[in-house]
């Protein structure tokens with residue numbers, strides 16, 4: 001395939017809006033190729049989009065579907081000769097997940113939180129999501145085995161467990177949600193700071209986070225730890241954010257990447273002592289990221305309208321349910337986690353929501369280096385992912401932000417700095433925040449760029465970057481981003497002008513990290529004991545079998561293998 | 569005034585989805601165009617005139633000026649007058665499920681009975697049923713937090729269970745008895761039941777429910793004073809206290 005004459009943004013390879021031809025051969029970017037010609041003359045061309053944090057599969061998403069038949073009725077689309085039926089808005093069915101990402105020009109999305117015990121369910125759904133490549137991060141933050149290893153300061157056993165857990169879950173990376181809080185919630189409590197003790201374990205969230213970060217680097221995992229802070233969603237929590245980031249400054253990365261990826265930063269950049277004096281601390285957080293290089297983040301942008309909150313932070317969801325009187329699902333995952341789901345509507349005229357909306361944008365505009373911040377909505381917590389074009393146009397257009405601000409609660413300019421921010425992101429920034437950076441942060445070497453050998457995932461938008469002024473013509477830009485002219489996945493046109501043309505199955509990435517056999521043996525003694533005493537399931541039935549990943553792509557990592565080539 | 573008359577050509581053994589039978593859908597169309605509107609019967613798409621005889625004034629008119637007369641048995645025809653904003657749909661017979669759902673204005677009158685989900689999530693207008701109605705009159709459909717928000721529903725006969733579930737506004741009046749749990753999760757509408765019912769107002773936070781006949785009242789309602797309305801004594805209750813509710817429940821005293 002030849003994609004002719006596009007204005008290409010491939011920041012990972014230092015290409016910032018150059019007219020050039022692209023070639024895809026046997027599913028990969030190539031120097032030369034023959035075959036189908038795509039006319040992209042003068043149009044915006046980028047690598048396929050990569051979403052590093054989205055809730056697309058597994059028990060929480062499905063609980064959302066079960067709780068919200070009202071949501072399922074929205075966004076229904078009949079089957080076509082190519083597509084199965086679509087349903088849902090904040091919690092779409094599996095098919096719609098794939099089609100909707102593909103329409104926007106995305107070709108990869110990672111499920112953000114899977115307990116090992118429920119990983120089989122996650123993979124059953126991932127396997128049904130068409131077109132896009134995917135992976136799932138695995139939850140370790142309130143896990144008994146993790147906390148015991150941390151308490152015993154047995155780092156090599158911890159690393160062995162992380163490797164074993166990733167293998168059992170067919171998981172891609174280490175997700176930590178409100179560490180320790182998931183265990184405390186089993187007793188109706190929570191941890192209130194990083195130095196609180198987790199009941200029954202004599203460890204603190206700080207120790208869990210440091211332990212897992214070190215284990216992560218011992219294993220040379222492609223991705224860093226992926227952290228949802230303690231005290232998330234609470235006024236005044238920006239101090240917890242800074243304290244936690246400071247914990248990790250001295251850890252040496254095993255690869256050219258961050259030590260920690262902080263997810264949905266918006267929910268952790270709050271000032272004030274209560275919802276009454278609630279205000280943005282995004283400038284403080286952005287400053288921190290501008291002055292340090294060990295951490296990256298994603299926005300977790302909130303948009304007005306319907307959302308479904310879902311997280312392993314169960315005490316947070318209890319708070320949400322109390323606040324909104326809405327439906328609430330609460331879930332205990334044995335020795336591993338707890339979780340919750342609550343539907344939510346965000347209102348323009350509600351000051352707290354309006355300030356939250358501004359904080360996400362402030363973060364993205366105040367962090368100078370776009371490689372440090374990804375565009376996300378923590379879909380569907382802040383808003384479903386189909387609204388990414390709205391977020392992107394807000395970042396690219398000051399007039400659009402001003403027009404929106406005029407419809408919000410009048411206190412927003414006092415509680416945030418957004419009104420005074422003139423910066424408008426350009427296509428290079430957007431290509432980084434939605435393609436190059438998420439791929440690099442996840443450690444996906446063949447994603448997010450268009451160099452020879454990369455995956456043949458290319459998006460052509462019906463926009464002329466050299467003519468269109470994204471600041472003024474934001475409506476036009478939003479429309480073009482919502483339905484890519486061409487989404488090409490592995491050299492196949494999967495979507496054209498919003499029409500799905502082909503539905504190849506996507507691959508599922510997981511990380512297979514090797515550890516010294518002696519450590520694995522020591523670990524197994526612990527695990528056999530736990531399964532005999534506590535788990536509701538036999539050890540032999542626990543791990544996800546290969547049959548659940550019909551298109552698996554294992555990435556090797558770990559101790560005895562060669563250190564993997566570093567990401568550029 | 570433009571009048572259009574619709575008569576079923578047969579007794580439907582497979583139910584029909586006819587959301588296109590509404591004054592809004594007909595407004596800008598002539599009779600030929602109305603005849604070719606789509607309906608689904610089971611898994612087959614058909615033209616309206618395949619299943620119904622249609623006649624009436626040919627010239628398009630605004631929705632307010634339209635009267636649609638449905639003559640015969642429509643008890644297997646669903647979604648009649650869905651989302652209607654104005655005009656009159658007059659049924660001489662019974663209607664199937666979801667009649668008048670999401671109605672925003674106009675009048676839907678039914679001389680026979682109505683099936684389940686009558687006027688669910690209604691926003692405005694009026695629905696009158698001379699016979700009985702099924703379950704979930706004026707309620708929210710599965711998962712919806714808000715049922716009927718405005719308008720008026722009047723059932724001369726009896727109604728099934730869950731009348732006005734998740735009611736957020738408007739008023740519902742049932743001449744006869746109502747099934748279990750009328751006004752469950754009521755958030756601000758009013759319900760009047762001429763006959764008897766069982767466990768009204770569960771989880772109600774606002775609004776009012778009046779039961780003229782007998783009612784088994786949940787233990788989570790607080791007994792208040794006796795009030796008189798039009799010379800009839802009612803026992804007043806406040807609740808539902810499990811939800812910190814500020815709703816008002818009145819149950820007739822005389823009849824028991």
Ligand SMILES: [Zn+2]
Nearest residue numbers: 053112378381
């Ligand atoms: Zn998330």
